[in-house]
Amino acid sequence: MDKHFYITTPIYYVNDVPHIGHAYTTIACDVLSRYKRERGYKVFFLTGTDEHGQKVEKAAQANGETPLELADRVVKRFQSLWDKLDIDHTDFIRTTQERHKKAVEEIFRRIETKGDIYLGEYVDWYCTPCETFWTETQLLDGNCPDCGRKTDKLKEESYFFRMSKYQDALLRHIEENPEFIQPRSRRNEILSFIKEGLRDLSISRTTFNWGIPVPGNDKHVIYVWFDALTNYISALGFPDDPDGNFKDFWPCTAHVIGKDILRFHTVYWPTFLLAAGLPLPEKVFAHGWWTVEGQKMSKSLRNVVEPNMLVDKYGVDAIRYFLMREVPFGLDGDFSHSALVHRINSDLANDLGNLVSRSTAMLNKYFAGVLPESGPVDEIDQTLSQKFADTIPVVDKQMDDLAFNKALQSIWELVSAANKYIDDTAPWALAKDDTQKERLGTVMYNLLEAVRLIALFTTPFMPTTGQNIISILGGDPDAIRDDALFEWGGLQAGTKIDKALPLFPRIEAD
Numbered sequence: 001m002d003k004h005f006y007i008t009t010p011i012y013y014v015n016d017v018p019h020i021g022h023a024y025t026t027i028a029c030d031v032l033s034r035y036k037r038e039r040g041y042k043v044f045f046l047t048g049t050d051e052h053g054q055k056v057e058k059a060a061q062a063n064g065e066t067p068l069e070l071a072d073r074v075v076k077r078f079q080s081l082w083d084k085l086d087i088d089h090t091d092f093i094r095t096t097q098e099r100h101k102k103a104v105e106e107i108f109r110r111i112e113t114k115g116d117i118y119l120g121e122y123v124d125w126y127c128t129p130c131e132t133f134w135t136e137t138q139l140l141d142g143n144c145p146d147c148g149r150k151t152d153k154l155k156e157e158s159y160f161f162r163m164s165k166y167q168d169a170l171l172r173h174i175e176e177n178p179e180f181i182q183p184r185s186r187r188n189e190i191l192s193f194i195k196e197g198l199r200d201l202s203i204s205r206t207t208f209n210w211g212i213p214v215p216g217n218d219k220h221v222i223y224v225w226f227d228a229l230t231n232y233i234s235a236l237g238f239p240d241d242p243d244g245n246f247k248d249f250w251p252c253t254a255h256v257i258g259k260d261i262l263r264f265h266t267v268y269w270p271t272f273l274l275a276a277g278l279p280l281p282e283k284v285f286a287h288g289w290w291t292v293e294g295q296k297m298s299k300s301l302r303n304v305v306e307p308n309m310l311v312d313k314y315g316v317d318a319i320r321y322f323l324m325r326e327v328p329f330g331l332d333g334d335f336s337h338s339a340l341v342h343r344i345n346s347d348l349a350n351d352l353g354n355l356v357s358r359s360t361a362m363l364n365k366y367f368a369g370v371l372p373e374s375g376p377v378d379e380i381d382q383t384l385s386q387k388f389a390d391t392i393p394v395v396d397k398q399m400d401d402l403a404f405n406k407a408l409q410s411i412w413e414l415v416s417a418a419n420k421y422i423d424d425t426a427p428w429a430l431a432k433d434d435t436q437k438e439r440l441g442t443v444m445y446n447l448l449e450a451v452r453l454i455a456l457f458t459t460p461f462m463p464t465t466g467q468n469i470i471s472i473l474g475g476d477p478d479a480i481r482d483d484a485l486f487e488w489g490g491l492q493a494g495t496k497i498d499k500a501l502p503l504f505p506r507i508e509a510d
């Protein structure tokens with residue numbers, strides 16, 4: 001049976017332009033998708049944009065355009081950034097698309113038919129910037145407990161979802177599925193929130209228009225989070241499922257999100273699904289937030305890190321590598337130019353870059369660039385290939401845990417092992433002795449085979465670099481989607497391998 005893997009990013013609001021935080025989640029999902037494809041999975045990787053709601057309506061008004069005009073304009077910025085960051089998503093969902101609207105209406109109707117949606121009256125405090133409702137007791141000095149800004153008191157006719165009815169089922173699900181909320185430290189936060197008691201949730205608004213009308217009562221538009229969360233199934237083709245994607249890919253393997261939107265994904269979304277009689281996602285993983293040079297990123301501080309600029313300056317692979325390597329996924333991290341330059345110089349230029357250039361240069365010098373046969377293997381060769389074999393299941397597990405920084409550490413242990421193999425076997429000494437020609441051939445074969453496997457492991461993180469190396473080794477960069485390719489011995493003797501140009505020039509600190 002085919003192995004399926006479905007991963008999603010949050011859908012991004014179009015009232016803001018993309019920044020490093022958005023790029024972070026999207027790159028992480030791309031890395032994992034690419035890795036899973038290499039390991040033989042059928043992957044569906046979804047990203048998109050969240051285009052309805054009062055925030056977008058207001059931002060459009062302020063710009064003198066319609067909400068859809070604003071959305072069309074900002075969506076292009078997201079899409080061009082994803083191209084620039086080498087994001088290989090399967091689909092891009094926009095909540096203004098007809099296919100999405102159909103799915104939202106259907107899930108609303110299913111829950112309503114079940115008797116879990118009713119019309120009532122709603123008094124609450126609403127934080128517009130966060131699109132979040134708070135009860136009076138949750139407010140801090142009358143302000144939003146998340147962002148500290150002022151909230152508005154609202155009283156209006158509203159449809160309610162009987163979320164309270166699903167409190168016990170949800171608690172049981174979280175308790176029985178320790179993998180459901182990750183990292184584990186975030187589970188307790190959600191468990192205690194649920195144990196405080198779930199209220200019914202207001203899921204419609206009459207105070208603005210920019211949204212999907214409630215089926216059968218178009219005075220109301222559907223609450224933006226009810227609308228937005230449904231993207232994860234509308235993109236698969238729910239409810240009609242014309243391509244069978246819903247059948248093949250739901251439930252989702254992982255929703256990857258930032259820690260600020262965990263509650264929506266682990267309380268609201270699963271209760272909607274329970275009520276609609278649909279299976280719950282396998283896991284929700286909340287990553288941390290980036291600060292910039294020690295400060296919170298904000299428009300007013302003018303320190304928002306613009307990913308396009310970073311890519312122009314340092315190159316896409318260096319940025320992808322840095323974001324995945326620098327901070328354990330799940331913890332907060334700080335972005336600084338000096339840390340980035342340090343990583344590029346030490347890990348990329350020094351460790352990886354030198355390995356590739358030394359290996360290919362020696363092959364050209366000693367064998368005119370034609371890969372020799374591997375002769376009888378010594379213990380030192382055996383140790384090297386064993387280390388690679390042992391690392392595969394380790395990296396598999398680290399990737400399943402979304403422990404990207406650990407996976408890169410494991411991969412860099414391979415880079416060090418290969419560099420050390422050069423020092424220990426000293427090919428330059430073997431080259432001086434004609435009787436050692438066969439031994440030199442074996443060493444060069446093993447060394448370039450190590451480089452090939454390192455390229456396979458690094459491709460999901462740094463697609464251009466990885467594919468570059470594979471092309472230099474005479475392999476087909478598009479053909480790297482087969483488990484067997486991770487087995488030692490994939491390189492063919494006789495292959496012509498050119499000398500590699502430097503992959504990552506060193507950067508002098510400003």
Ligand code: MSP
Nearest residue numbers: 010011012013021050228229257258259288289290
């Ligand atoms: N539209 C909602 C999500 C709906 S999903 C059904 C939304 N959009 S957002 O554009 O405001 O945020 C998207 C993601 O960006 C969130 O996961 C958030 O955590 C992330 N980040 C925003 N700023 C960030 C940092 N400074 N650092 C890391 N991630 C950050 O929420």
